[in-house]
Amino acid sequence: MTGGQWYRRLSVQLVALLTLALLPISLVALYQTQRIAVEADRTVAASLLGLTERAARTEQLLIERAVGAARLFGTVAPDLLNNPEACAPNLSRFVDANPDYSFIGVLPLSGIVTCSSVAQELDFRDAPNFDAAMADQQATIILNEAAPASNQAVFVVSEPFTQNGEFTGFVSISIPHDNLPDISDRMQALGLVDLITFNENGRILTSRISFESAAQEIPRNIPLNDLSTAELRTFRTLNMQGIERRYSIVTIDGSPAAVMAVWEPRSDTGDTNTWLAVSFPVLMWLASMGVAMLAMNTLVIRHLTRMRRKMDAFADDRSMHHVYEPNPLAPIEIERLEENFARMSEEVLRDEAVMEDVVREKGVLVKEIHHRVKNNLQLISSIMNMQIRSAKADETKAVLRRVQDRVLSLATIHRDLYQSQDAGRVNVGNLVTEIVEKSTELIIGEGRKLDLQMQIDPVMLYPDQAVPLSLVVAEAATNAMKYIGDQSDKAGMFDVRLKQDGTACLLVMTNSVGPTQDQESTGLGSQLMNAFAMQLGGKIDIEKSPDRYSLTLHFNAAEFQPEARDY
Known part of the structure; x- marks a missing residue:
C-alpha cells in the first residue's frame, strides 16, 4: 500500500482548515496586541522624555542662564569696548559671583579680545570656525577642550551683539565641563547610560562620563547633525559599538543645542510586547491544533487505522481473523x-x-x-x-x-x-527449435554436413499466432533442406533467428543453396507461407542469390482477443 501524497492526509487537511478558520481571530488578536504594544511604547517614550528632562535639567539651566547673561552683556558690550579699563573688573566680578562660569569676554570683529574677565589680551583670529561664525552672525555653542583662559575643557555660549543696528561681534561665556554632576544612582538604575549635549552642527559639547565614551554611545546610522535640536523625540537604534540603545532628545530653550539621553533598552517593555504580539496567536494556534488533533485521533484516526490494518491483512492473505469486533x-x-x-x-x-x-x-x-x-x-x-x-x-x-x-x-x-501454465500462451521459441531440429534430422541422418546456427528468444504467443508461425517455420525449414545442397566435402549453412523487441517480432531463416537445384517446385510452399504470414498480420520478404536464400518475417505479438458471443 502506497503512502500517497502527504497533503491528502486527514490530519494535514484538518490542520489547514482549522488554521484558515483561526486566521481571522489570530489577526484580530495580533492587531489588538500590536496596538497595546504601540501604546505601551508611546508611554515608555513619554516617560523617557520626562526622565530625560529631569536628568538634563543641569545642562539646560547652565546653557539657558549663560544665554541670558550673554544677551544681557550684549546690550552693554559697545560701552564696555569703549571703556576697556572698566571692562575687565566688571566682568571679573561677574565670573567670581557665578562659579558656574569660568570666562566671559567680548569678541569683536577683529578677533582680538581686549574686554574679558581676564586681565590679558586674547587673539581668536586663528580659532577654528572663527571666520564662519563671523560670517554667519548667529548664536552658537561650541566645545573647546583646552580653553586658553581657563586651561580646561569648556563649552562656550556665544550671542551676537550689535551697535547702531550693525553686527559688531559676540559675547562669549565659557562653562567648565567639570561643573556637570555625575549621573545619579537612581537614573543609572533606570538604565541611563550617558547624557550628551550636542549643537546643531552635530558636535558633542558635554558628556556626563567622558568624550571618548560619548563618541561610542552616539547612534551609528543617524549622524548628530541630522537630529533636530528644536524637537522632542525618542528612537531606538544601535550605537557605534553595535549595542542597541534607546535615545531621547530634549531641547534647550533659546539655544542651538539639545541634550540626548542614552538608555539601555531593558527599561522599556517594547521587546516584551512585541514578543507577546507574535506569541499569543501562535500559542492559541498550537493549543487549538492540539485539541483538534487529540479529538481527531480519539474519535476517527485510531479507529480508521485499526480498520485499515484489517483491510491490509485481508488483501494480503484473505485473513478473516478478527475482521469485526464491536468497539463501544x-x-x-x-x-x-x-x-x-x-x-x-x-x-x-x-x-x-x-x-x-x-x-x-x-x-x-x-x-x-x-x-x-x-x-x-x-x-x-x-x-x-x-x-x-x-x-x-x-x-x-x-x-x-x-x-x-x-x-x-x-x-x-x-x-x-x-x-502451458501461462494463460493459454505458447513459447514459440521452443516450437521453432523443435521444428528446425526435426527438419534437419534428414540431412544429418544421410551423413551430410550441416552448419546449424540458432538464436531463438522465448517469444510467448497465443494459439492464433503460434499455429501459423510454426507452419511458416516448418515450410521454410523443409524448403531449406530441399535446396541446401548435397556436397559431402562442404557443410551446408542453415541460420535461424527469432527476436522480440516489445511487441515487434522478427523471424529470419537463411540457408545456403547447393548445386543440386533441379527439383521442380510447385509453388505451394510459398503460397502457404504467405497465407500463414497474413494470419500473423505480418509480411514475408525474400532475398535470393546464387548461393544464398533468406526469408524474413516481420509481425507483432497480438493481445488476446475474445470472440464475440452469439446470444
Whole structure:
C-alpha cells in the first residue's frame, strides 16, 4: 500500500482548515496586541522624555542662564569696548559671583579680545570656525577642550551683539565641563547610560562620563547633525559599538543645542510586547491544533487505522481473523463501516471460491481438449506414416511427408498448450527449435554436413499466432533442406533467428543453396507461407542469390482477443 501524497492526509487537511478558520481571530488578536504594544511604547517614550528632562535639567539651566547673561552683556558690550579699563573688573566680578562660569569676554570683529574677565589680551583670529561664525552672525555653542583662559575643557555660549543696528561681534561665556554632576544612582538604575549635549552642527559639547565614551554611545546610522535640536523625540537604534540603545532628545530653550539621553533598552517593555504580539496567536494556534488533533485521533484516526490494518491483512492473505469486533468506544458511523466491511469480506471470499472452482474446471476442460486434439493429430500422423511406407512413388512419399510435418507441427502446438501454465500462451521459441531440429534430422541422418546456427528468444504467443508461425517455420525449414545442397566435402549453412523487441517480432531463416537445384517446385510452399504470414498480420520478404536464400518475417505479438458471443 502506497503512502500517497502527504497533503491528502486527514490530519494535514484538518490542520489547514482549522488554521484558515483561526486566521481571522489570530489577526484580530495580533492587531489588538500590536496596538497595546504601540501604546505601551508611546508611554515608555513619554516617560523617557520626562526622565530625560529631569536628568538634563543641569545642562539646560547652565546653557539657558549663560544665554541670558550673554544677551544681557550684549546690550552693554559697545560701552564696555569703549571703556576697556572698566571692562575687565566688571566682568571679573561677574565670573567670581557665578562659579558656574569660568570666562566671559567680548569678541569683536577683529578677533582680538581686549574686554574679558581676564586681565590679558586674547587673539581668536586663528580659532577654528572663527571666520564662519563671523560670517554667519548667529548664536552658537561650541566645545573647546583646552580653553586658553581657563586651561580646561569648556563649552562656550556665544550671542551676537550689535551697535547702531550693525553686527559688531559676540559675547562669549565659557562653562567648565567639570561643573556637570555625575549621573545619579537612581537614573543609572533606570538604565541611563550617558547624557550628551550636542549643537546643531552635530558636535558633542558635554558628556556626563567622558568624550571618548560619548563618541561610542552616539547612534551609528543617524549622524548628530541630522537630529533636530528644536524637537522632542525618542528612537531606538544601535550605537557605534553595535549595542542597541534607546535615545531621547530634549531641547534647550533659546539655544542651538539639545541634550540626548542614552538608555539601555531593558527599561522599556517594547521587546516584551512585541514578543507577546507574535506569541499569543501562535500559542492559541498550537493549543487549538492540539485539541483538534487529540479529538481527531480519539474519535476517527485510531479507529480508521485499526480498520485499515484489517483491510491490509485481508488483501494480503484473505485473513478473516478478527475482521469485526464491536468497539463501544468507536463512533456509530465507523462501527457500521466495520460491520459492512466484515460482511463484504465474507461475500468476497465466497465469490472467489466459486470463481476458483469454475476456472479450475475450465482449465481442466481446455487442457483435455488440447490433449485430445494432439492425440488425434498424432494418430493422423501415424496413419500418414503407414501410407508413406506403402507408397511406391518418391513424389508421393515426399508430398505425404510434407503433410505429415505440418500435422506434427500442429500436434506439437497443442501439446505445449495443454502443458502451458501461462494463460493459454505458447513459447514459440521452443516450437521453432523443435521444428528446425526435426527438419534437419534428414540431412544429418544421410551423413551430410550441416552448419546449424540458432538464436531463438522465448517469444510467448497465443494459439492464433503460434499455429501459423510454426507452419511458416516448418515450410521454410523443409524448403531449406530441399535446396541446401548435397556436397559431402562442404557443410551446408542453415541460420535461424527469432527476436522480440516489445511487441515487434522478427523471424529470419537463411540457408545456403547447393548445386543440386533441379527439383521442380510447385509453388505451394510459398503460397502457404504467405497465407500463414497474413494470419500473423505480418509480411514475408525474400532475398535470393546464387548461393544464398533468406526469408524474413516481420509481425507483432497480438493481445488476446475474445470472440464475440452469439446470444
